[in-house]
Amino acid sequence: MNMKRTIVLFLVMVLGLSLVACQGKKVSESGSLQGTPSSNVQPDGRIGDGNTTFKFWRSINARTAKVMDSHNDHPYYDILAEATGVRPKFINPPIGQEEQQLNLVLSSAKLPDAIHISLQKHYRGGVDAAVDDGIILKNMTELIKANAPNYMAIINADESVRKDSYTDDGNLISFGAIIPDPEMRGLSFFGPMVNEKYLKETGLDAPVTIADWEELLTAFKENGVKIPLSWSAKNGLEGLWDAFSGAYGVPSGSTFFQVDGVVKYGPIEEGYKDYIMLMRDWYSKGLIDPDYVSRDLNKHIKPMLVSGELATTIGHLSYFNSLVKVAEVDNKELILKALPYPVLNEGDRVHLRHYVPNVKDEGTFITSSANDPLTIIKYVDFLYSEQGRELIYWGQEGITFNYKEDGSRAFTDYINNNPDGVSRPDANRQLLFRDLNTYWDWGDQQYMYSLPTQQDGWEQWMKADFAYALPTSMTPTLEEGEKTANIMSEVDTYVEEMVTKFIMGIEPIENYDKFVANIKKLGIVEVIGYQQSALNRYNKR
Amino acid sequence: MAELSKTVKLEKTKHKKTTIRAKIAEDFKKHRTIYIMVIPVLLYYLIFHYGPMFGIVIAFKDYRPGRGIWGSDWVGMKHFIDFLTSQYFWRLVKNTLFINFYNLLIGFPAPIILALLLNEVRSRKFKRTVQTVTYMPHFISAVVVAGIIVDLVGTDGLINDLLAFIGFQRKNLLAVSALFRPIFVGSNIWQNIGWGTIIYLAALSGINPNLYEAADIDGAGRFKKIWHVTLPGIAPTITILLIMRIGRMMHLGWEKIILLYNPIIYDTADVISTFVYRRGLEEADFSYSTAVGLFNAIINFSLLIMANKVSKKLSETSLW
Numbered sequence: 001m002n003m004k005r006t007i008v009l010f011l012v013m014v015l016g017l018s019l020v021a022c023q024g025k026k027v028s029e030s031g032s033l034q035g036t037p038s039s040n041v042q043p044d045g046r047i048g049d050g051n052t053t054f055k056f057w058r059s060i061n062a063r064t065a066k067v068m069d070s071h072n073d074h075p076y077y078d079i080l081a082e083a084t085g086v087r088p089k090f091i092n093p094p095i096g097q098e099e100q101q102l103n104l105v106l107s108s109a110k111l112p113d114a115i116h117i118s119l120q121k122h123y124r125g126g127v128d129a130a131v132d133d134g135i136i137l138k139n140m141t142e143l144i145k146a147n148a149p150n151y152m153a154i155i156n157a158d159e160s161v162r163k164d165s166y167t168d169d170g171n172l173i174s175f176g177a178i179i180p181d182p183e184m185r186g187l188s189f190f191g192p193m194v195n196e197k198y199l200k201e202t203g204l205d206a207p208v209t210i211a212d213w214e215e216l217l218t219a220f221k222e223n224g225v226k227i228p229l230s231w232s233a234k235n236g237l238e239g240l241w242d243a244f245s246g247a248y249g250v251p252s253g254s255t256f257f258q259v260d261g262v263v264k265y266g267p268i269e270e271g272y273k274d275y276i277m278l279m280r281d282w283y284s285k286g287l288i289d290p291d292y293v294s295r296d297l298n299k300h301i302k303p304m305l306v307s308g309e310l311a312t313t314i315g316h317l318s319y320f321n322s323l324v325k326v327a328e329v330d331n332k333e334l335i336l337k338a339l340p341y342p343v344l345n346e347g348d349r350v351h352l353r354h355y356v357p358n359v360k361d362e363g364t365f366i367t368s369s370a371n372d373p374l375t376i377i378k379y380v381d382f383l384y385s386e387q388g389r390e391l392i393y394w395g396q397e398g399i400t401f402n403y404k405e406d407g408s409r410a411f412t413d414y415i416n417n418n419p420d421g422v423s424r425p426d427a428n429r430q431l432l433f434r435d436l437n438t439y440w441d442w443g444d445q446q447y448m449y450s451l452p453t454q455q456d457g458w459e460q461w462m463k464a465d466f467a468y469a470l471p472t473s474m475t476p477t478l479e480e481g482e483k484t485a486n487i488m489s490e491v492d493t494y495v496e497e498m499v500t501k502f503i504m505g506i507e508p509i510e511n512y513d514k515f516v517a518n519i520k521k522l523g524i525v526e527v528i529g530y531q532q533s534a535l536n537r538y539n540k541r
Numbered sequence: 542m543a544e545l546s547k548t549v550k551l552e553k554t555k556h557k558k559t560t561i562r563a564k565i566a567e568d569f570k571k572h573r574t575i576y577i578m579v580i581p582v583l584l585y586y587l588i589f590h591y592g593p594m595f596g597i598v599i600a601f602k603d604y605r606p607g608r609g610i611w612g613s614d615w616v617g618m619k620h621f622i623d624f625l626t627s628q629y630f631w632r633l634v635k636n637t638l639f640i641n642f643y644n645l646l647i648g649f650p651a652p653i654i655l656a657l658l659l660n661e662v663r664s665r666k667f668k669r670t671v672q673t674v675t676y677m678p679h680f681i682s683a684v685v686v687a688g689i690i691v692d693l694v695g696t697d698g699l700i701n702d703l704l705a706f707i708g709f710q711r712k713n714l715l716a717v718s719a720l721f722r723p724i725f726v727g728s729n730i731w732q733n734i735g736w737g738t739i740i741y742l743a744a745l746s747g748i749n750p751n752l753y754e755a756a757d758i759d760g761a762g763r764f765k766k767i768w769h770v771t772l773p774g775i776a777p778t779i780t781i782l783l784i785m786r787i788g789r790m791m792h793l794g795w796e797k798i799i800l801l802y803n804p805i806i807y808d809t810a811d812v813i814s815t816f817v818y819r820r821g822l823e824e825a826d827f828s829y830s831t832a833v834g835l836f837n838a839i840i841n842f843s844l845l846i847m848a849n850k851v852s853k854k855l856s857e858t859s860l861w
């Protein structure tokens with residue numbers, strides 16, 4: 001008797017499961033239907049009626065995720081919903097798996113209404129291909145042009161921003177991208193820095209040339225500093241932000257660049273060998289961290305700076321207050337000082353460095369399964385409005401910020417010295433809805449980086465420029481993009497592997513010519529050609 | 542006469558016809574519950590194992606998620622040719638085979654040896670403790686195991702502490718390509734030795750004790766007894782497990798490799814399945830990685846068939 005019951009129960013369960021599976025398929029079939037715009041202006045001027053919703057896939061910042069599982073639980077969620085009448089349902093992928101999760105979402109054909117990521121980077125063929133394939137709403141660009149007055153006003157206000165906002169096919173490269181206030185364009189946020197305490201001990205001046213650097217690092221080594229130089233190398237040499245290699249006129253990793261409109265690829269250029277030989281030399285002399293390959297920013301680099309094990313690194317402007325503060329708590333001396341990007345000879349100028357691009361390619365895209373694209377467009381456009389930006393960056397007057405006499409804003413102690421002990425950078429994400437940022441607010445940035453050491457950082461790093469950088473919104477055609485991806489997938493692995501071996505002395509330097517020949521054999525010349533034609537198209541825009 | 546034979550024939554065919562149907566019907570009536578019990582199992586395999594196999598078709602297409610499987614263009618063998626002519630093809634195949642070969646060569650006999658040793662132990666308490674201690678690591682997830690390994694072999698790790706004590710220079714052992722295979726295979730043994738032993742111990746308990754007595758009378762020592770009684774007793778189990786193991790050979794432990802490897806040791810650590818993971822999930826090159834995965838499965842399948850054939854032949858010539 002009992003047996004029969006168990007079997008029946010089991011069967012019912014299996015049947016139920018297969019029904020669910022079938023249903024899932026049906027939904028996905030209708031998923032490719034195009035959304036039809038509906039008129040949705042509310043009598044009170046809000047976008048939605050208070051219950052209007054859409055599914056919004058976007059990553060959650062690690063700092064935000066410390067205290068909440070999803071953006072739906074953010075303290076400002078309700079305030080934004082109240083202001084807009086829209087209650088988006090945020091879908092946040094697990095941290096560190098955004099890319100893989102996006103690929104799964106795309107391949108499952110069960111698309112949310114809107115996704116926020118860089119399709120330029122993460123979809124083969126970029127935005128144009130995604131539009132072509134029907135992932136993104138076909139007429140998204142036209143709808144945005146017609147319905148997003150705040151956003152359009154910002155990108156039309158500056159010719160270079162306008163140019164960087166579109167692909168060659170005229171699609172918007174992103175919507176909800178981070179665009180800097182005009183004062184911020186081209187600013188550098190990453191650069192070389194040194195623990196001034198150690199610098200003073202050596203009696204040397206702040207280094208300017210590569211030779212100065214070598215002298216300084218050697219002096220550190222002799223003075224008993226454990227690691228003279230290290231950086232976050234989790235993504236290879238790119239963590240150097242072109243410091244050192246820039247002196248030789250090449251980028252530090254497997255990257256393309258341009259000189260006077262001619263595209264070049266770093267590792268096969270003459271200067272690259274000199275740069276690798278320098279790193280190899282420094283590595284063999286113990287000036288570079290022996291474990292640099294496996295260094296993670298938060299797990300190793302920051303703690304090593306704070307503890308004093310590490311003397312110089314390539315770091316972010318925020319270290320000047322956040323790390324120094326952490327050190328103070330532990331009664332340690334960490335005095336950070338910015339150093340200019342090193343040059344080969346005094347008076348040289350470096351043309352590669354970190355900079356804030358006009359338009360970030362990461363933005364919101366309305367997918368082809370969106371039922372009501374207009375609501376999404378208006379919601380994101382609201383974030384660009386004066387009111388929206390204030391909510392995102394400053395929060396509410398009287399609670400998180402106050403107006404000063406000169407009209408600028410200043411955060412209250414609720415943000416600066418939170419009574420619950422939320423640190424300043426955490427407060428940005430957890431107490432303010434900074435994860436939704438759209439337009440880099442200069443007032444906010446000035447306020448955040450107002451320390452004299454930070455102002456000096458901007459000054460030092462901007463002695464270099466970024467004339468050699470390729471425009472961020474250069475768009476290869478679908479075919480170019482595919483061939484590039486196929487070839488570069490092998491080239492990147494090869495270069496990453498060989499460069500590490502050259503630096504660590506595992507591979508004899510005599511093999512360098514073979515290395516270059518091999519890159520060429522893998523088809524790099526072909527890819528340079530694609531990049532060149534993409535650059536030419538961009539320049540003609 | 543003719544009439545008689547005709548009726549016989551008729552009866553015969555009639556009889557045959559009824560037996561097949563009747564047999565099934567009768568069998569079904571008799572074992573109805575068993576038939577019903579089979580249904581969910583069949584469904585499970587159809588839905589979760591055979592259904593997804595149709596996805597293999599994207600290996601021959603240029604799959605673009607937006608267009609769906611049928612909307613994407615056919616490209617024939619392009620992805621296979623791309624992979625076969627890739628600079629990394631031989632390295633990937635070589636690494637896959639080497640890692641799995643070492644894993645088999647050292648990892649497979651290890652539990653057998655442990656089982657034989659445990660079998661000789663008299664104290665039941667000791668035997669049980671050893672068993673429990675050795676099979677516990679099997680339940681630790683790959684992520685945690687990889688974390689433990691990384692900490693152990695790191696520059697400041699325990700193993701380096703020991704090496705430095707003897708006078709070696711400290712070095713991150715996961716940055717030395719020659720050491721990846723030993724680390725990987727060694728940790729695999731640590732993880733699986735106890736778990737693998739269980740089945741052999743069960744087989745060992747099935748050996749007739751009379752055989753040992755007979756061997757004693759013939760004057761066999763401990764090793765002779767192991768060689769002539771114990772090993773032949775568990776030989777069929779070993780053979781079957783070996784064939785099954787070879788059938789899974791190309792897929793063994795790839796999650797752990799992903800968690801452990803880094804660019805400097807790609808030349809010994811990068812295997813076909815990790816390559817598929819990078820190309821497919823990280824670079825969204827679904828078609829290419831499906832093609833590579835299919836290629837992997839084909840090697841695997843041929844290995845399985847070969848292993849089976851060889852063992853059939855060897856067992857018939859009674860190697861054991």
